[in-house]
Amino acid sequence: MKDSDSMMKYNNRPQSMNGFEEGVEFLPAANTKKVEKAGPKKKLAIFGVVIGAALLSLTIGLLVWHFAYRNAPVQKLYTGYLRIANTQFVEAYENSTTREFADLSVKVISTLRTLYNGEKDIAPYLQQCSISAFSEGSDNNVVGYYWSEFSVPAFREEAFEKAISELKLPTVNLRQRAFAVDSLVAYPTDPQIARNFKNSSCAFFLHSSAGVMTKFSSPGFPDTPYPPNARCLWTLRADAGQMIRLKFKTFKMEKCKANAGDFVMVYDSLSPIEPRAQIRLCGIYPPSYNLTFFSSSNVMLVTLVTDNVGKFPGFLAEFSQFPKTSLCGGYIRDASGVFTSPYFPGHYPPKIECIWDIQVPDNKFVKLRFNMFYLAEPGVPVTKCTKDFVEINGQKYCGERKFFVVSNNSSKMSVRFVSDQSYTDTGFTAEYLSYEPRNPCPDQFACKSGRCIRLDQKCDGWNDCEDFSDEKSCTCTALQFRCTNSKLCKPSYFVCDGVNDCGDSSDELACQCPNNTYKCGNGKCIPESQKCDRTDNCGDGSDEAECGRVLSTTCTEYTYKCKNNQCITKKNPECDGENDCSDGSDEISAKCNCGKRPFTKKSRIVGGVNADTGEFPWQVSLHVKGNKHTCGASLVSPTMLISAAHCFQDDQSMRYSDASLWTAYLGLHDQAQLNSKDVVERKIKRIMAHIGFNDNTYDNDISVLELEKPVDYTDFIQPICIPESTHDFPVGKPIWVTGWGALKEGGGAAVILQKAEIRIINQTECNKLLDGQLTPRMLCAGFVSGGIDACQGDSGGPLSSVELNNKVYLAGIVSWGEGCARRNKPGVYTRVAMMRDWIRDKTGL
Numbered sequence: 119m120k121d122s123d124s125m126m127k128y129n130n131r132p133q134s135m136n137g138f139e140e141g142v143e144f145l146p147a148a149n150t151k152k153v154e155k156a157g158p159k160k161k162l163a164i165f166g167v168v169i170g171a172a173l174l175s176l177t178i179g180l181l182v183w184h185f186a187y188r189n190a191p192v193q194k195l196y197t198g199y200l201r202i203a204n205t206q207f208v209e210a211y212e213n214s215t216t217r218e219f220a221d222l223s224v225k226v227i228s229t230l231r232t233l234y235n236g237e238k239d240i241a242p243y244l245q246q247c248s249i250s251a252f253s254e255g256s257d258n259n260v261v262g263y264y265w266s267e268f269s270v271p272a273f274r275e276e277a278f279e280k281a282i283s284e285l286k287l288p289t290v291n292l293r294q295r296a297f298a299v300d301s302l303v304a305y306p307t308d309p310q311i312a313r314n315f316k317n318s319s320c321a322f323f324l325h326s327s328a329g330v331m332t333k334f335s336s337p338g339f340p341d342t343p344y345p346p347n348a349r350c351l352w353t354l355r356a357d358a359g360q361m362i363r364l365k366f367k368t369f370k371m372e373k374c375k376a377n378a379g380d381f382v383m384v385y386d387s388l389s390p391i392e393p394r395a396q397i398r399l400c401g402i403y404p405p406s407y408n409l410t411f412f413s414s415s416n417v418m419l420v421t422l423v424t425d426n427v428g429k430f431p432g433f434l435a436e437f438s439q440f441p442k443t444s445l446c447g448g449y450i451r452d453a454s455g456v457f458t459s460p461y462f463p464g465h466y467p468p469k470i471e472c473i474w475d476i477q478v479p480d481n482k483f484v485k486l487r488f489n490m491f492y493l494a495e496p497g498v499p500v501t502k503c504t505k506d507f508v509e510i511n512g513q514k515y516c517g518e519r520k521f522f523v524v525s526n527n528s529s530k531m532s533v534r535f536v537s538d539q540s541y542t543d544t545g546f547t548a549e550y551l552s553y554e555p556r557n558p559c560p561d562q563f564a565c566k567s568g569r570c571i572r573l574d575q576k577c578d579g580w581n582d583c584e585d586f587s588d589e590k591s592c593t594c595t596a597l598q599f600r601c602t603n604s605k606l607c608k609p610s611y612f613v614c615d616g617v618n619d620c621g622d623s624s625d626e627l628a629c630q631c632p633n634n635t636y637k638c639g640n641g642k643c644i645p646e647s648q649k650c651d652r653t654d655n656c657g658d659g660s661d662e663a664e665c666g667r668v669l670s671t672t673c674t675e676y677t678y679k680c681k682n683n684q685c686i687t688k689k690n691p692e693c694d695g696e697n698d699c700s701d702g703s704d705e706i707s708a709k710c711n712c713g714k715r716p717f718t719k720k721s722r723i724v725g726g727v728n729a730d731t732g733e734f735p736w737q738v739s740l741h742v743k744g745n746k747h748t749c750g751a752s753l754v755s756p757t758m759l760i761s762a763a764h765c766f767q768d769d770q771s772m773r774y775s776d777a778s779l780w781t782a783y784l785g786l787h788d789q790a791q792l793n794s795k796d797v798v799e800r801k802i803k804r805i806m807a808h809i810g811f812n813d814n815t816y817d818n819d820i821s822v823l824e825l826e827k828p829v830d831y832t833d834f835i836q837p838i839c840i841p842e843s844t845h846d847f848p849v850g851k852p853i854w855v856t857g858w859g860a861l862k863e864g865g866g867a868a869v870i871l872q873k874a875e876i877r878i879i880n881q882t883e884c885n886k887l888l889d890g891q892l893t894p895r896m897l898c899a900g901f902v903s904g905g906i907d908a909c910q911g912d913s914g915g916p917l918s919s920v921e922l923n924n925k926v927y928l929a930g931i932v933s934w935g936e937g938c939a940r941r942n943k944p945g946v947y948t949r950v951a952m953m954r955d956w957i958r959d960k961t962g963l
């Protein structure tokens with residue numbers, strides 16, 4: 119940014135970067151709720167109440183109740199921090215085995231005990247107090263992190279919680295005292311984590327040195343999985359006046375589970391308390407996800423909690439220190455430019471406020487375009503924005519938002535970004551633009567929302583403006599359908615695809631079945647009573663396929679055949695995680711070890727039309743004789759690829775059918791990074807194109823390629839599942855097409871793998887549009903997302919269909935329309951399920 123000088127002006131505003139300055143926090147009211155929510159104790163309390171009600175009539179139970187429940191003690195552990203005034207931090211305070219640490223601990227604990235002893239609802243229940251750590255506070259003081267444990271009889275719990283939430287420090291004249299505690303924070307917490315500061319089995323105390331990157335990892339990483347039932351902690355420290363930058367370089371843990379499972383927490387404090395939590399991490403993050411975090415002071419705490427199931431590698435992290443700088447906001451006087459939340463695409467730091475004061479020339483207006491916007495926090499509704507937010511013209515924005523534009527019809531705009539003390543997110547990128555008030559979108563169409571779109575995106579059937587302002591008052595073309603009520607023009611291939619595109623269902627009316635009838639998968643209408651009557655009335659088995667039970671029946675072309683020749687009517691029973699065949703053959707692991715995407719988390723930044731790394735790990739790029747990317751393919755086993763047949767037809771210039779001319783790149787994301795360590799290169803040993811391929815009609819456009827050497831599966835290389843011939847991909851189902859195909863018709867190829875969401879189209883309707891060129895071995899699909907108009911996918915590449923269990927199936931192969939699908943023309947794909955027997959024959963799979 120150019121305006122760095124003036125920006126510094128803003129930066130000199132006194133900005134509290136320290137977590138303890140306004141630190142007099144006495145357990146906010148909300149906190150008592152948190153206590154109540156804490157699991158079994160609450161249940162016990164309810165139990166107590168229930169029993170209590172029974173008592174009124176059953177006095178005989180009184181004694182039992184009294185001794186068994188009313189007096190049952192509840193263990194309570196509170197952790198928090200306090201500020202110790204007039205005390206200079208010395209290095210020995212970092213080491214809990216030093217005499218200095220012990221001396222200060224004694225004083226602090228004695229202060230705490232005195233405090234508790236003054237409260238009749240607390241004092242009797244105190245069991246122990248302990249100091250976990252000390253750190254430097256601002257101006258000549260020390261922050262002490264402690265925990266206190268209580269054993270409270272159930273019937274005193276409420277009074278105890280009230281007392282502890284109202285606990286106040288006596289007012290003392292700080293100047294007169296050499297030692298005084300002048301602020302106190304306490305929250306209930308996981309007892310095991312709190313206690314582990316003193317348990318060397320999985321507690322690590324790290325202090326960074328200037329200019330040095332300090333690494334740490336979960337126990338056993340990367341050679342062995344992290345241990346079960348672990349409670350580990352890492353305290354991270356920097357020198358006084360420094361901030362911490364923490365980065366997780368690899369993160370592979372169990373899939374996220376609410377309130378359970380394995381997870382890592384990062385705290386902007388040395389107390390593991392929810393109000394200082396920065397993030398809860400679980401699952402598997404792709405390397406493209408920027409897991410960088412910043413502290414507000416010079417300490418951070420990382421904890422690892424694991425349960426007793428699952429084996430995962432864990433994480434590798436590093437941290438370093440850098441001088442505390444104020445880093446955001448400023449005066450912007452350029453006509454256009456970009457600014458971001460601090461440290462984007464890393465997570466912005468907690469406890470900051472930035473103001474960007476934008477002013478463009480007086481005769482222009484300014485607008486702001488947020489291209490990426492991630493300010494989401496657990497439990498905060500986007501309508502409330504009670505925690506982190508961006509504020510413009512009195513309007514607050516938060517949560518995870520798609521691209522949006524803000525303008526206030528003036529040459530000035532002030533943008534305020536605030537993050538609170540807990541939970542941070544990726545942040546935002548904003549582009550500011552000045553424009554002529556009379557002509558906000560030169561040579562473009564101006565949406566009501568302030569967005570500018572290409573002129574040809576007006577009235578094309580897609581809601582490019584996001585507020586439909588480009589699709590209002592349009593005259594429909596021959597390739598469009600006019601909705602009855604909404605008057606929108608929709609691509610005619612969305613007619614009769616089972617999805618209500620018009621909003622008033624008028625695009626589906628012509629093919630709806632009368633009341634009290636059932637619509638078969640093939641469109642036929644049958645009386646409702648014939649559904650699930652064990653007779654195939656539809657003729658495609660669809661009326662018997664979703665009956666909530668698994669039936670052994672006579673085999674038809676619509677039933678799934680188990681290995682033992684038993685047939686079942688359930689739709690798509692293979693690899694759905696349920697045993698349907700009595701011999702278990704629908705779930706055998708050799709067959710179901712496919713269609714997996716190793717990364718359970720999505721990158722925040724890639725988005726749009728760029729695929730993320732590892733998002734389509736079966737995608738293969740085929741290069742011909744030193745030439746660039748020529749066709750796509752899909753990996754189906756360690757040695758086999760499926761592609762189109764038409765890629766391997768000879769012409770005057772080249773013998774494309776010659777396997778030795780081709781090279782396959784697997785695990786590839788970026789065509790400019792063929793040498794990346796994640797990419798595997800293989801020569802092709804054999805090309806088997808379908809003998810029935812017709813280069814006039816493109817019927818049977820499929821081939822199988824054998825790799826010279828098998829590949830090992832990795833996070834970036836995985837096979838896709840091949841659907842059985844009876845696998846149903848219903849009309850209207852969203853699927854993904856991917857490839858490095860030309861970005862524009864006649865344009866150059868993409869460098870990054872592109873993806874687009876498309877939808878399966880009604881065969882009859884599609885055939886009308888394509889003048890009857892479809893054969894049953896072809897499948898039509900059209901673009902769904904309005905914003906996408908790139909020419910995507912390329913011949914031979916996959917149509918990926920995400921199914922039950924998150925398994926991905928190869929629904930189709932990009933065939934003609936060259937995958938360069940235009941908005942108003944559906945693309946045509948080889949129907950892979952129809953080719954199942956041929957594939958089995960050629961690959962043995």
Ligand SMILES: *[C@@H]1O[C@H](CO)[C@@H](O)[C@H](O)[C@H]1NC(C)=O
Nearest residue numbers: 210212213214215216217323
């Ligand atoms: C902590 O102090 C003890 C003795 O006071 C010393 O032996 C130990 O090496 C210190 N640990 C660290 C990490 O400095």
Ligand SMILES: *[C@@H]1O[C@H](CO)[C@@H](O)[C@H](O)[C@H]1NC(C)=O
Nearest residue numbers: 313317318319320347348349
């Ligand atoms: C320390 O932690 C380990 C495992 O986390 C546990 O088995 C052990 O009992 C703990 N020791 C103490 C003294 O708490």
Ligand SMILES: *[C@@H]1O[C@H](CO)[C@@H](O)[C@H](O)[C@H]1NC(C)=O
Nearest residue numbers: 408410460461462463464465
């Ligand atoms: C991640 O974010 C940090 C902080 O902004 C930045 O320094 C770093 O370059 C980013 N890393 C990548 C790979 O983008």
Ligand SMILES: *[C@@H]1O[C@H](CO)[C@@H](O)[C@H](O)[C@H]1NC(C)=O
Nearest residue numbers: 511524525526527528566568
């Ligand atoms: C800006 O002016 C346009 C056109 O006059 C109007 O539609 C829009 O609502 C105005 N926006 C604001 C924020 O005042």
Ligand SMILES: *[C@@H]1O[C@H](CO)[C@@H](O)[C@H](O)[C@H]1NC(C)=O
Nearest residue numbers: 511526527528530531532533
């Ligand atoms: C637009 O925002 C600027 C700065 O926030 C403010 O001074 C100005 O009054 C606003 N203009 C309108 C028309 O709301």
Ligand SMILES: *[C@@H]1O[C@H](CO)[C@@H](O)[C@H](O)[C@H]1NC(C)=O
Nearest residue numbers: 623627630631632633634635
């Ligand atoms: C079918 O049912 C819908 C609502 O259930 C009703 O509005 C409609 O009039 C019915 N149509 C016929 C032909 O009965």
Ligand SMILES: *[C@@H]1O[C@H](CO)[C@@H](O)[C@H](O)[C@H]1NC(C)=O
Nearest residue numbers: 614629639640641880882883
């Ligand atoms: C496809 O559209 C036709 C009308 O063109 C309709 O009769 C048929 O039911 C539709 N098929 C499906 C599966 O919806």
Ligand SMILES: [Ca+2]
Nearest residue numbers: 506538540541
């Ligand atoms: Ca926050």
Ligand SMILES: [Ca+2]
Nearest residue numbers: 612617619625
């Ligand atoms: Ca539709």
Ligand SMILES: [Ca+2]
Nearest residue numbers: 691694696698
């Ligand atoms: Ca099954």
